[in-house]
Amino acid sequence: MTTRRPVAESLFTWPDAPLRLIGSECAACGLVSFPAAPDCVRCASAESKERILADHGTLWTYTTQNFRPPSPPYDGPESFEPYSVGYVELPGELLVEARLTEPDPDKLRIGQTMRLTLVPYAVQDDGTEVMTFAFAPAEEETP
Amino acid sequence: MTEAVIIGVGLHPFGRFPGKPALDMGAEAVRLALADAGVKWPQIQGGYIGSYEVANPDAIVGRLGLTGIPLRGVFNGCATAGTAIALASRAIETGEHDLTVAIGLDKHPRGAFAADPSVAGIPSWYGQTGLFLTTHFFGMKINRYMHEHGISHETLARVAAKNFGNAAANDKAWRRTPLSVEEILASPILNYPLRQYMYCGPDEGAAAVVLCRSDQAHRYTGKPVRVRATALRSRRLGAFEVQSPSFPVGEPVDSPTVDASKAAYERAGIGPEDVDVAQLQDTDAGSEIIHMAENGLCKDGEQERLIAEGATGIGGRLPVNTDGGLLGNGEPIGASGLRQIHEIVLQLRGSAGARQVPGTPRVGYTHLYGAPGASAVTILST
Numbered sequence: 001m002t003t004r005r006p007v008a009e010s011l012f013t014w015p016d017a018p019l020r021l022i023g024s025e026c027a028a029c030g031l032v033s034f035p036a037a038p039d040c041v042r043c044a045s046a047e048s049k050e051r052i053l054a055d056h057g058t059l060w061t062y063t064t065q066n067f068r069p070p071s072p073p074y075d076g077p078e079s080f081e082p083y084s085v086g087y088v089e090l091p092g093e094l095l096v097e098a099r100l101t102e103p104d105p106d107k108l109r110i111g112q113t114m115r116l117t118l119v120p121y122a123v124q125d126d127g128t129e130v131m132t133f134a135f136a137p138a139e140e141e142t143p
Numbered sequence: 144m145t146e147a148v149i150i151g152v153g154l155h156p157f158g159r160f161p162g163k164p165a166l167d168m169g170a171e172a173v174r175l176a177l178a179d180a181g182v183k184w185p186q187i188q189g190g191y192i193g194s195y196e197v198a199n200p201d202a203i204v205g206r207l208g209l210t211g212i213p214l215r216g217v218f219n220g221c222a223t224a225g226t227a228i229a230l231a232s233r234a235i236e237t238g239e240h241d242l243t244v245a246i247g248l249d250k251h252p253r254g255a256f257a258a259d260p261s262v263a264g265i266p267s268w269y270g271q272t273g274l275f276l277t278t279h280f281f282g283m284k285i286n287r288y289m290h291e292h293g294i295s296h297e298t299l300a301r302v303a304a305k306n307f308g309n310a311a312a313n314d315k316a317w318r319r320t321p322l323s324v325e326e327i328l329a330s331p332i333l334n335y336p337l338r339q340y341m342y343c344g345p346d347e348g349a350a351a352v353v354l355c356r357s358d359q360a361h362r363y364t365g366k367p368v369r370v371r372a373t374a375l376r377s378r379r380l381g382a383f384e385v386q387s388p389s390f391p392v393g394e395p396v397d398s399p400t401v402d403a404s405k406a407a408y409e410r411a412g413i414g415p416e417d418v419d420v421a422q423l424q425d426t427d428a429g430s431e432i433i434h435m436a437e438n439g440l441c442k443d444g445e446q447e448r449l450i451a452e453g454a455t456g457i458g459g460r461l462p463v464n465t466d467g468g469l470l471g472n473g474e475p476i477g478a479s480g481l482r483q484i485h486e487i488v489l490q491l492r493g494s495a496g497a498r499q500v501p502g503t504p505r506v507g508y509t510h511l512y513g514a515p516g517a518s519a520v521t522i523l524s525t
Contacts (some may be wrong), residue, residue, distance in 0.1 A: 007268045007271055007272055008266065008267070008268040011268060023389075031391065032391070033389065034388065034389040035266060035388060035389075041380055042380055042391075060287065061283040061284070061286050061287035061290075062283060062286060062335075063279050063282030063283045063286055063334040063335050063336075063337075064282070064332060064334055064335040065273060065276070065279065065334060066331065066332050066333050066334065066335075067333060069257075069273045069275070069276055070254060070256075070257030071257075072257070072259070072270070073257065073258075073259060073260055073267065073269075073270025073271055073275055074270065074271065074272075074273045074275075075271045076271075076272070076273055083273065084335075085273075085274060085279050085283070086283065087283065087383075087390075089392060090392075091392070092392065093392065094389045094390065094391055094392055095389060095390050095391075095392060096388070096389045097274060097387065097388050097389060098274075099272060099273070099274070105332075105335040105336075110286075110287065110290045121272050121273065122271075130271075132268065132272040
């Protein structure tokens with residue numbers, strides 16, 4: 001069985017279910033941040049609490065990545081497959097930048113509903129898959 | 144308050160110069176600017192110098208003369224040179240110096256910029272998973288802008304074709320081969336909707352500007368160029384900026400370009416309708432389109448018609464990036480904004496040769512934008 005690990009701790013709830021992004025909320029002014037931020041960039045308070053973010057939102061904008069990013073910092077596979085990147089608006093919370101599962105820009109549309117998922121963006125030498133968060137078009141969802 | 148005026152400009156060509164250190168390029172640019180001003184290096188009382196790659200750009204005095212003057216290193220991402228000219232002007236305005244220099248130089252390796260995200264205050268996973276690319280921001284910003292304001296892919300290509308065409312008339316530019324709209328639209332997509340020939344590339348080069356007090360300008364030149372305003376702004380919460388893992392929901396917040404532009408117009412007492420020639424940060428073709436509006440030079444969406452009409456061409460009513468801009472010249476970060484100033488000074492003197500804007504331009508405008516959300520604007524006039 002394939003071993004999997006998250007790219008970073010405290011970024012999303014997986015392997016606990018359900019999958020959600022872990023943000024923070026300023027204890028003083030309520031500003032929502034992702035990734036979780038100890039200090040508030042609006043009111044400068046240093047008190048915050050964890051906030052589990054919504055797993056659905058709408059695509060605000062997007063682009064594609066058609067060349068392999070410089071390494072470091074990118075540590076994905078040498079055999080490069082183009083991917084997409086976008087901002088998804090989580091209503092009332094924030095706009096979050098993420099990889100998108102759909103690489104074809106003609107199949108993406110500003111305003112479409114997106115749902116949170118995970119992608120194995122890299123495989124380590126020992127076969128461990130490194131997982132990061134991504135958003136997928138919600139209409140692909142199978143009930 | 145004393146006004147600062149530009150009396151000399153110097154530009155080392157932009158491009159690739161194997162084996163030539165950035166400091167040598169910078170020294171050449173300074174010598175050209177000094178010769179243009181009719182000033183000797185020992186007369187210079189201080190200066191501001193910017194570079195991304197050179198750790199101690201003030202080591203340039205080892206090429207120019209160890210006269211003991213204060214040289215302050217400045218760095219503000221792609222707004223570095225705007226900061227250098229602003230501080231050099233301020234040194235004149237406050238009376239600290241009578242004669243000063245702003246210098247920019249850089250020598251970047253090939254390919255997209257790469258760095259450790261931590262230096263930008265960004266977590267490691269952002270870079271590891273392939274999100275830490277400034278080109279993403281530019282792709283995403285123009286994609287949203289095109290959606291909201293009806294800008295076409297052809298308009299992106301027209302901007303690039305114009306800038307490569309202008310660069311062809313500039314013997315100091317890097318990309319001097321004209322490209323047609325069709326050739327640009329046939330080049331591969333790098334970050335949708337932006338294609339290979341719609342992006343500038345990091346390269347090498349240097350530029351320098353000599354400034355003095357306006358009341359002493361007559362000693363050096365009959366055609367001083369006045370520094371009417373400089374402004375620098377950083378990003379505000381809620382603005383959509385480069386390298387942002389997230390940003391707040393809510394009403395759109397203006398970019399630092401809008402803030403810097405408004406501040407500069409107010410300080411100069413000059414409005415966008417007075418601008419005769421502009422140099423705008425065209426990291427990519429989409430950026431030039433967006434920056435036309437963010438700098439008040441047109442309304443959002445008007446670019447589609449203006450560009451189709453050729454308004455931003457050298458013979459148009461609002462010439463933009465007459466020397467080829469970043470698309471034609473590439474971007475040595477520390478030098479880029481002083482290359483813009485160099486071009487505006489030539490245009491206002493009427494000495495831009497084949498690129499000269501007709502009708503005696505009197506007001507010139509320069510603009511920079513870069514990570515992590517910094518913008519610098521300079522307004523110059525005769």
